[in-house]
Each structure stands twice: as C-alpha cells, then as structure tokens.
Amino acid sequence: MKKQIRKEDLVVDARMINSSGIGTYLKNILPIISENFNLTLLGDLKELASFEWTKGLKIIEFNLKIYSLKEQLLYPFIIPKTDLFWCPHFNAPFLPTRARKMLTTIYDVNHLANKESSSFAKWIYAKLLYALAVRKSEKIITISKFSKAELLKYTNAKTKKIKIVYCGVDFAKFANVYQNLEYEVPEKYILYVGNIKPHKNLLTLLRAYKILPENIKQTYKLVILGKKEGFITPDLEIFKFIEEHSLMKYIFFTGYVEDYEVPLIYQKASLFVFPSLYEGFGLPVLEAMASGVPVLTSNATSLSEVGGEAAMYFDPTNFNELSVKIQEFVLNQELGKMYVRKGKLQAKRFSWETAGKRHIEIIDDLINESTYGAA
Known part of the structure; x- marks a missing residue:
C-alpha cells in the first residue's frame, strides 16, 4: 500500500x-x-x-x-x-x-x-x-x-x-531470472563486472588469466561486463596487454548491457572475480552472491566488509596468487558450491x-x- x-x-x-x-x-x-x-x-x-x-x-x-x-x-x-x-x-x-x-x-x-x-x-x-x-x-x-x-x-x-x-541488493532480481539472453556468451566463463578505470585493476586479472593452463583458458573464457569506451580515465594498458599476448580469442567484452540482462550474465558464470584496488562498497560482489556464483575478490578497502566470510580473498597486487585461486575454483566444484551457499546468505543481509x-x-x-x- x-x-x-x-x-x-x-x-x-x-x-x-x-x-x-x-x-x-x-x-x-x-x-x-x-x-x-x-x-x-x-x-x-x-x-x-x-x-x-x-x-x-x-x-x-x-x-x-x-x-x-x-x-x-x-x-x-x-x-x-x-x-x-x-x-x-x-x-x-x-x-x-x-x-x-x-x-x-x-x-x-x-x-x-x-x-x-x-x-x-x-x-x-x-x-x-x-x-x-x-x-x-x-x-x-x-x-x-x-x-x-x-x-x-x-x-x-x-x-x-x-x-x-x-x-x-535486489535479491529477487538476481536470484530469479525468467528472460532468455538475447545474445551469445561463452558456454563457460569467468566473469568480471565493472569499468576499465585503473583502480578497478582489471590488468591484474588479465595477467592472472594469461598464466592459467591452456586447457583452462580453452574451457573458461573471460567475460568482461561493462563499457570499454567513454570513461574519463580509462586504463589503456589493458587493450595493449590483450593484443600483445594474443588474448582476444579468450576474452569477451559485452559492451553496454540492458538492466534486465545483467542477472542472466551473472547466473551463467562459473566464477566471479573482482580485483579492485579501491571500492567504497563493491556492489557487484553482492550481486554475484545473490546470483548464486562463487566470489573471488580483492582483500582491499571495503570489500571484506561487504563479502564477510562468504568470499575467497586475494592480494590485488599479486596476479600469481589470483591465478592459483582461480584454478582452485574451476578444478574443485565442491569449493564453489560451498561459497555459493555462503554467498546467498551474505547477500540477504543487505x-x-x-x-x-x-x-x-x-x-x-x-x-x-x-x-x-x-x-
């Protein structure tokens, strides 16, 4: 009423x-x-x-x-x-x-x-x-x-x-999805959500992804949800790194996505990775948890305050550590399921x-x- x-x-x-x-x-x-x-x-x-x-x-x-x-x-x-x-x-x-x-x-x-x-x-x-x-x-x-x-x-x-x-977080929006995605994404993928400003630290994720075993990269593509143009301070080094290391065949930029399609892109992900160096809150962490996706996030700034014990953390300056932890998730389905359960409970607190x-x-x-x- x-x-x-x-x-x-x-x-x-x-x-x-x-x-x-x-x-x-x-x-x-x-x-x-x-x-x-x-x-x-x-x-x-x-x-x-x-x-x-x-x-x-x-x-x-x-x-x-x-x-x-x-x-x-x-x-x-x-x-x-x-x-x-x-x-x-x-x-x-x-x-x-x-x-x-x-x-x-x-x-x-x-x-x-x-x-x-x-x-x-x-x-x-x-x-x-x-x-x-x-x-x-x-x-x-x-x-x-x-x-x-x-x-x-x-x-x-x-x-x-x-x-x-x-x-x-709108738990119902991210936990219950009824629409079909209107364009194709890879069958299995690791998801990043955010822009490409330097403090978002996408370059560390790319470095971690680059050194993954070839069979993992072939199976799990990297999907980057967000615009790649139009920012005041874009991290141009990202595109240089992708080109120099021939990573385009593994990486999928969604560009702008309509609001109603975002939950589906979360839900279809095998793992959500958030490498940010600086966040006032870190809303994508909760959105991924509500979507039933295991979360691997930086331990910097506010992120442990938001993620609690429902996420696995890594040093955002250490791409080797991040690469190892990505492998832990994709090779151990039970580990992912445990973090999915914890994540849904954590998201309901906000x-x-x-x-x-x-x-x-x-x-x-x-x-x-x-x-x-x-x-």
Missing part, C-alpha cells in the same frame, strides 16, 4: 540515474523516498519519465555535465525553494541555493586517495569539490565504515556529520528496503532540524 506523502519538500539531483554504480543506488533508493516526501527531481525529463515511480513527480530539466563549472553556476537558479536538497554525489553546489539544508552522498574519496589516476588540475578540482561538499552539507551519507574512515582521513569532515548506510528506510530517517531528522531548529 502506498504511503501518504507528507508535505515536506525534497529536491534530488537525479542526473546520474543511468550511471553504473550511482545509477543502481538511485534507482533503488528514490522509489522508496518518493513515497514519503513531496519530491522534485533534477535531470533529463524523458529519461526520468521512463520510470513508473516518477509518474506524478515534478521533474526539472537539468542536463548539464557532471563536474562542470556550468552546473555549479546554474545550481542556484535550478534548485527551487525546498526544505532539503540531496546531492547523491560529491559535486554538490558550492554557491548558495534556495534549499534550507543540504544532504550529500559521498561513496568514496578515490579521486583524492589515488591522486596519480588523474591530472593535477582534475585532482585540485576534485579536492575543492570534496572540501566544499563536506563543509556545506549538514549531513553526509557514505556507504561503508571504510569510506567513513577515508572521509575523515582526506577531508575535514566531522565524525558526527557522517552517516553510514550500506547499499543493498537490502535496499533497509537502506531506503535509513535514508528517510536521515532526511526526516534534517528537515525537522531545519523547520524547528532542533539540535
């Missing part, structure tokens, strides 16, 4: 609703929030109107590029008078707006922690945006204990300002419904403080 919408006004920047990680977050949190507030969305009118839950909501056309100076200059004119403005990324407005208060979600501080991954100018601009978002936001939502610690390390954020809300309720509590507290001046 739909809840009665309250009178409090909430404005959300929803331009990134079809981005990979942030888009998944918004698609799951916003429908829950929309049932509790007088919600206005900023973004592409046609894009946002395609979602059933946006019907009846006010949408303000706002298509400017994320991180651009122009978005910052126009924020004060675009954001209407409201009780609270929620920016679900660190590109929060640094000029005054008509919102009484501001809430910002900061998933990680990768741009600051991995300074070498971008130009000095981009690092300076990111540092400025993080600093202003932290200073101007009344509260900050982040998605793991690790990310909270990083925020405290790299910014001037105060502990009391930061609220941890774990992401969720729900979007719980995350959505926590967001509502945080927004409620901020709006009440704004309205009544509560401490």
Whole structure:
C-alpha cells in the first residue's frame, strides 16, 4: 500500500540515474523516498519519465555535465525553494541555493586517495569539490565504515556529520531470472563486472588469466561486463596487454548491457572475480552472491566488509596468487558450491528496503532540524 506523502519538500539531483554504480543506488533508493516526501527531481525529463515511480513527480530539466563549472553556476537558479536538497554525489553546489539544508552522498574519496589516476588540475578540482561538499552539507551519507574512515582521513569532515548506510541488493532480481539472453556468451566463463578505470585493476586479472593452463583458458573464457569506451580515465594498458599476448580469442567484452540482462550474465558464470584496488562498497560482489556464483575478490578497502566470510580473498597486487585461486575454483566444484551457499546468505543481509528506510530517517531528522531548529 502506498504511503501518504507528507508535505515536506525534497529536491534530488537525479542526473546520474543511468550511471553504473550511482545509477543502481538511485534507482533503488528514490522509489522508496518518493513515497514519503513531496519530491522534485533534477535531470533529463524523458529519461526520468521512463520510470513508473516518477509518474506524478515534478521533474526539472537539468542536463548539464557532471563536474562542470556550468552546473555549479546554474545550481542556484535550478534548485527551487525546498526544505532539503540531496546531492547523491560529491559535486554538490558550492554557491548558495534556495534549499534550507543540504544532504550529500559521498561513496568514496578515490579521486583524492589515488591522486596519480588523474591530472593535477582534475585532482585540485576534485579536492575543492570534496572540501566544499563536506563543509556545506549538514549531513553526509557514505556507504561503508571504510569510506567513513577515508572521509575523515582526506577531508575535514566531522565524525558526527557522517552517516553510514550500506547499499543493498535486489535479491529477487538476481536470484530469479525468467528472460532468455538475447545474445551469445561463452558456454563457460569467468566473469568480471565493472569499468576499465585503473583502480578497478582489471590488468591484474588479465595477467592472472594469461598464466592459467591452456586447457583452462580453452574451457573458461573471460567475460568482461561493462563499457570499454567513454570513461574519463580509462586504463589503456589493458587493450595493449590483450593484443600483445594474443588474448582476444579468450576474452569477451559485452559492451553496454540492458538492466534486465545483467542477472542472466551473472547466473551463467562459473566464477566471479573482482580485483579492485579501491571500492567504497563493491556492489557487484553482492550481486554475484545473490546470483548464486562463487566470489573471488580483492582483500582491499571495503570489500571484506561487504563479502564477510562468504568470499575467497586475494592480494590485488599479486596476479600469481589470483591465478592459483582461480584454478582452485574451476578444478574443485565442491569449493564453489560451498561459497555459493555462503554467498546467498551474505547477500540477504543487505537490502535496499533497509537502506531506503535509513535514508528517510536521515532526511526526516534534517528537515525537522531545519523547520524547528532542533539540535
């Protein structure tokens, strides 16, 4: 039953609703929030109107590029008078707006922690945006204990300002699939999900895969789910490595995949490998677990916090260790089955419904403080 919408006004920047990680977050949190507030969305009118839950909501056309100076200059004119403005990324407005208060979600501080991954100018601009978002936001939502610690390390954020809300996974979506995949994937494969930015560490997986015995490579292809073009900081060394070592016959790039096809690609995998060097949360780990796929993941940053005892871990700087552990899984079916059982239980601990309720509590507290001046 739909809840009665309250009178409090909430404005959300929803331009990134079809981005990979942030888009998944918004698609799951916003429908829950929309049932509790007088919600206005900023973004592409046609894009946002395609979602059933946006019907009846006010949408303000706002298509400017994320991180651009122009978005910052126009924020004060675009954001209407409201009780609270929620920016679900660190590109929060640094000029005054008509919102009484501001809430910002900061998933990680990768741009600051991995300074070498971008130009000095981009690092300076990111540092400025993080600093202003932290200073101007009344509260900050982040998605793991690790990310909270990083925020405290790299910014001037105060502990009391930061609220941890774990992401969720739509267990039913990944555990129950009824559609047929519309294009072919290999019969058996090891799966990687993510983009090709350097911190995703795909090159280590490729190095580990390269030294697998030939019979394993012939049997288990490597499927890379995600776009390989269009990123601000792509890892171009990946394509050079694939070409130099004649790996194309073993590797399948899916390119962009529709939302409804993603669960099937997970479920058909024999093993999921996530070699990332830096993650605020690591949602693909939970998606693979919910899909009934054994998970082999890096032990870096937040990943052990999310995977618990339901994943096997490896040092993301050691491709030899990763190669050995891949062989353990493909040669020992019982090992995989054990991790599948553990993974399904672990994934059930993280729900979007719980995350959505926590967001509502945080927004409620901020709006009440704004309205009544509560401490």
